[in-house]
Amino acid sequence: MSSFAVKTKVFSGVDAFEYLKGYPIQNVYIITDPFAASSGMIKNLTDVLDQMGAKYTVFSDVVADPPMNVIIDGIAQAMEVKPDSIMAMGGGSAIDTAKAISYFYMKIAQVPKPFCVAIPTTSGTGSEVTAFAVVSDKEKNVKYPLVDDIMLPDVAILNPKLTLSVPPAVTADTGMDVLTHAIEAYVSTGATDFSDTLAEKAVQIIFKYLPMAYDNGNDIHAREKLHNASCMAGMAFNNANLGINHSIAHAIGAKFHVPHGRANAIILPYIIAFNAGMRVISKEDCSYAMRKYAKLAHLMGVGAGSNRQSVKNFIQLVEGLIDALGIPVSLRDQDINEDDYKGFRNIIAENAMADACTPSNPRVPTTHQIRELLDMCYYHTAL
Template sequence: MWYFVVPEVVFGEDALSRLAELKGKSAFIVTDKNIVNLGFIDKVKEQLSQAGIKSNVFDEVEPDPSLQTVRKGVVLMNQYQPDWIVAVGGGSVMDAAKSMRVEYERPDIKAEEINPFISDLGLGTKTKLICIPTTSGTGAEVTFAVVLTDTADQRKLGLINCEILSDIAIVDPAFTVAMPPQITSDTGMDALTHAVEGFSCTWKNDFTDGLCIRATQLIFQYLPRAVKNGQDMEAREKMHNAATVAGIGFGNSLAALAHATGHSLGAVFHTPHGRAVGLFLPYTIEFIGDAREELWTEIAYALKLEVPKGKKAASVLAQAIRDLSRNIKQPLSIKEAGIPSDKFNSSMEKLIDNTMADGSLIVSARVPNVAETEKFFRYAYEGKSIDF
C-alpha cells in the first residue's frame, strides 16, 4: 500500500492573507530571532488579528533545533493552549514546530519517539499547524519528516510519521526577498537535489514524478536569477513554488545517495545542508549511471539538454548541474568547499560510517559498498567525475 499526502497549499502574492480567514482564538507562533528582526512576525500577527486571533511568539529556535528547545516551546504551548500553531522560518523552525505540536497534542508521546509505525497519532483535535517557509529549499512545509538534535547525547534524530504533516502551507514569496544570495543558492540546491533524487530513487512513483520534473525545470530556469537579484520577484516566486513542489515530490518518494553523503559531510564539517547535498548530486548521478539512464534521459529531455550520440544522459545531466552550480557560486568539490585535506583524510572513517547508517541510502538505485563509498568521497574531494 502506498499513499500520497499533501497539506492545503496557499501560494503566490498575498498568500499570507489566508491567515485572516482562519477561525480560532489564539495562535502560537514558532520562529527565530532573525525572522522577528526582519519584521515578518509583525505581518503575521497583523493578519491573525484581522481574524480575531491573539498570538504569542516563541522565537528561540536555533539552527539544527534540539529536543531541549522543543520541550521549552511545549511548556509555553501548554500554558497558552493555542488552537493554531504558526511556524515562520526555514526548515529548522518548521521541524521544531511540527515536533512541538506532537507533544502538545499527545503528551503521552515524546518527540524522539515519533516513528512511521504509530498509526493513530490523532493530531488536529487540539490545534492545527500552519507552516510559512522563509527559504526556498527544504520543503519542510509539506513533508512529514523532522530532524532534531539531542544535545545531551550529541546525536541527530530523523523522525517520520505521515500525520505530522502541516495542515496548511503558506508559500508567499514576500518572505524570501531578504534572503542573502548565498542562502538562496544553498537552499535552491537542496530543492534541486530533492527533485532529482525524488525522481530517481527506488521509491519514485507515478504521483511524484511529474512534480519532481517540473520542480527541476523551474529551478534550472529561475535559481540563477533569484541568486543574482533577490528583488527579482518572478524568480523568487517561481523558486518558492519549486521548493514546495519538490518537497511534495520527494516527501512522497524519498531522497537518496546525495542526501546520505551530504548529511554525512554536514555532520562532520558543518557544511550547510543544501550546499552539501548539491555538491554530491552530480557525483551521485554519475555513480548511479546506467541503473537509471532512462530517467536521466527524461530529465535531460525536460531540460532541453542535448545528449550527443555515444554520450550518456547521466554525464550530460551531471555536467549541466555542475554548470548551474558554478553559475551560482557553489563549490564543485569537497576541496572547493574549503575542507583541508588532512581533516578530510582523518575523518574518512566517520564519513563512511555516517553514510552507511543513513536511511536515505537504502532507496538509492545503486547502493555503494564501503570501498565504493570511500572512493566516492575521494573523487568528490578532488572534483573527479565518477568512473567506477
C-alpha cells in the same frame, strides 16, 4: 502497488496570509527564528492574527540544524500555552523545529494534533508539505531524520515577498537543495508517475529561475517560481523519498556544519554518476537510474543519442549551474581540515548508510562505496 497523497493545503501568492481568516484559530503558538522576529517579517502573520482576534505566543529561539535542547524548551512552553494552532515561520530549521515540537507535545501531553501552518521564508526545504523533520544531537554530532505523517502541516502559506531578503549565497544553497530533492525523488525506488510529474516541473523551474533570483533577489516573479518549485519538490519526495545524496549531506552537515543545500550541491554530480554507473562500467544493473537521468537530460534540452552521453550532458548542466551560483566544487573548499576529514570519514559513511533516505536510493551502496564517494567530493576527483 503505489500510492500518492497530498494532505497539505497550499495557498500561494503575495496575499496568501488572508486565507488564514477562513480557519477558526484562537490560540496560536508561533515558532520562528530571531531574524523573522526582529526584522518585522513576523508582522505579516501577527497582523492577520490580530485582525482575527486570535491570541498568540512567540517562540523565537530557533537555530540552524535544530538541536534537541531547543526543541525541549519549545515543548515546555507549548505545555504552558496549550495552543489550538502551531504556526512555523522561517526556513527549514524553523519548520522542522515546529514539527518536532508539535510531535513530541502531542505525545507528552496526550492531546490531539494542533492545527499546523507552515510559512517558509526560503525556497529550499519543501518542509511545508513533508512528513520529515531533521533534528540534531550536538553532543554526538549526528542528525536524526524524523518521519511520521502526523507531522504533515495542514496548511502551507507560500508568500514570495518573504524571500526577497534572502541573500544570494543562501538563495543558491537552498535552490540547489530543491534541485536535489527533485532529482532524488525522480530516481528513487519509490517514484511514481505522480511524483515524477512534480519533480520534472521543479527541475525545469530551478534551472530557469534560480540563476535569475541569484542575480536579482528582488525579482518577485523568479522568487515566486522558486517558492512553487520548492513546494512541488517537497510533495514529490514526501511520496517517493530521497536517496544517498541526502544521506551523505545529513552526515557531513552533522560533523562539519556545511550548509545543507551546499553539501547537496557538492555531492550531486558524483551521486548521479554513481547511481547511473558512469564512472566505471558497473557490474550492477544501473539501467533504471541511467534511463531516468537521461529523461531529465532530454527534458532540459541536453539529451543525446545514447543514455550514457545524455547523463554526461546532464551532469555537465548541473555543474554549470553550480558554477554560475558560486558554490564550491569540493568539501575541502569548505575549510574542512584534511586530518579532520580523514578522522571522521568512516563515521560519516556509517551514519549515511544508516540514514532513513538510503533505502530508496536506486543503487544500493556499500559503506566502502560511500567512503569512495566522500573522497571524490572532498578532493574533487574528476568524473
